[in-house]
Amino acid sequence: MKEKLINLKNEFIEKVNQINTLLEIENLNKEFLWKSGKLQEILKWLKDLSVDEKKVIWPEANSLRDFIWIELENKAKQIEEQRFANIEKEEKIDVTADFETKGLWHKHPISITSNLLEEIFISMWFKVEDGPQVENERLNFDMLNIPDNHPARDVWDTFWISDDINKDLQSWEKVLLRTHTSPVQIREMLKWNLPIKIIVPGRVFRYEQEDARHTCNFYQLEWLVVWEKVTFWDLKGTLETAMKKLLWEKTTLRFRPSIFPFTEPSAEIDVSCQICSGTWEKNGKSCSMCSGSWWVELLGAWMVHPKVLSGAWIDPEIYSGFAFGMWIDRIAAQRFGVNSSRMFYQGRLKLNEQF
Numbered sequence: 001m002k003e004k005l006i007n008l009k010n011e012f013i014e015k016v017n018q019i020n021t022l023l024e025i026e027n028l029n030k031e032f033l034w035k036s037g038k039l040q041e042i043l044k045w046l047k048d049l050s051v052d053e054k055k056v057i058w059p060e061a062n063s064l065r066d067f068i069w070i071e072l073e074n075k076a077k078q079i080e081e082q083r084f085a086n087i088e089k090e091e092k093i094d095v096t097a098d099f100e101t102k103g104l105w106h107k108h109p110i111s112i113t114s115n116l117l118e119e120i121f122i123s124m125w126f127k128v129e130d131g132p133q134v135e136n137e138r139l140n141f142d143m144l145n146i147p148d149n150h151p152a153r154d155v156w157d158t159f160w161i162s163d164d165i166n167k168d169l170q171s172w173e174k175v176l177l178r179t180h181t182s183p184v185q186i187r188e189m190l191k192w193n194l195p196i197k198i199i200v201p202g203r204v205f206r207y208e209q210e211d212a213r214h215t216c217n218f219y220q221l222e223w224l225v226v227w228e229k230v231t232f233w234d235l236k237g238t239l240e241t242a243m244k245k246l247l248w249e250k251t252t253l254r255f256r257p258s259i260f261p262f263t264e265p266s267a268e269i270d271v272s273c274q275i276c277s278g279t280w281e282k283n284g285k286s287c288s289m290c291s292g293s294w295w296v297e298l299l300g301a302w303m304v305h306p307k308v309l310s311g312a313w314i315d316p317e318i319y320s321g322f323a324f325g326m327w328i329d330r331i332a333a334q335r336f337g338v339n340s341s342r343m344f345y346q347g348r349l350k351l352n353e354q355f
């Protein structure tokens with residue numbers, strides 16, 4: 001039996017010296033080490049040996065198995081190193097090469113709109129901030145005055161990160177795909193760097209039934225001002241100026257009372273629909289963008305709830321905050337006359353190239 005092991009070792013050494021590819025390594029592994037491999041074949045006879053013989057053969061078989069294993073690993077390393085060395089020798093990257101890039105790409109209408117919005121607000125001295133797309137429950141909900149049992153949570157149909165990750169976390173630490181850009185308000189307030197004057201363009205996610213105005217992921221622009229004595233007129237003035245610049249001079253805004261847990265009072269603001277220009281119909285059908293209502297909901301807004309301010313250590317007796325969250329996709333649809341925001345996510349270059 002000992003002899004068989006020695007022969008097997010020699011056979012292996014001979015074979016391993018001849019191979020040059022990872023596939024061959026895999027085959028040798030199978031041939032020698034797998035359940036039906038040659039080593040196991042020999043060990044089958046172990047049961048017929050005496051205890052004393054077993055005591056000698058067993059460690060030898062074990063060390064042969066380790067030997068084969070280590071040899072295969074070393075050989076694999078060697079083959080990979082050789083492969084990379086060849087690539088380095090044979091492939092050259094010419095960083096000065098000039099490619100024809102015309103027609104290969106086009107800025108997406110949502111990026112165009114988002115960049116325009118940034119330009120407009122930067123010209124009004126707003127700072128552009130950013131936040132993570134995977135957010136924790138505390139910032140996305142709790143600190144925005146939407147506790148666990150609050151009915152408003154149902155409005156934000158949430159994509160939770162898998163249970164594997166969330167199961168051991170405290171409720172408020174659980175992670176999710178952010179349902180809005182509003183958690184960045186809290187991130188900014190917690191920096192306690194007043195006055196705050198920021199916008200936050202970004203991608204958000206909701207488990208939505210898709211239609212002309214709703215998609216499972218879309219883009220929002222958050223707007224936040226926190227300082228002494230800011231008023232509703234600051235918000236209204238800024239917003240009207242921005243919308244007139246972005247859409248057209250005749251654009252009108254409609255303010256409706258609404259409810260958001262993180263603002264008090266709250267409003268929803270609509271813009272006059274430019275897809276059907278108030279005629280309520282497009283190509284003989286009721287306009288799908290405004291559902292024939294002439295108004296398209298563009299944003300939620302108004303005064304930051306005192307609880308939200310005090311939760312972020314800002315004294316609501318001294319400071320007030322104004323905020324809004326705007327749907328960039330809908331503005332893009334309005335601006336470019338696209339009658340369904342779903343089209344923006346279909347990856348059609350033909351659509352993008354028109355703008």
Ligand code: DAH
Binds near residue numbers: 179180262299301324
């Ligand atoms: N976050 C809200 C949503 O996604 C929109 C919103 C409403 C944002 C009011 C605000 C606000 O900043 O003040 O539905």
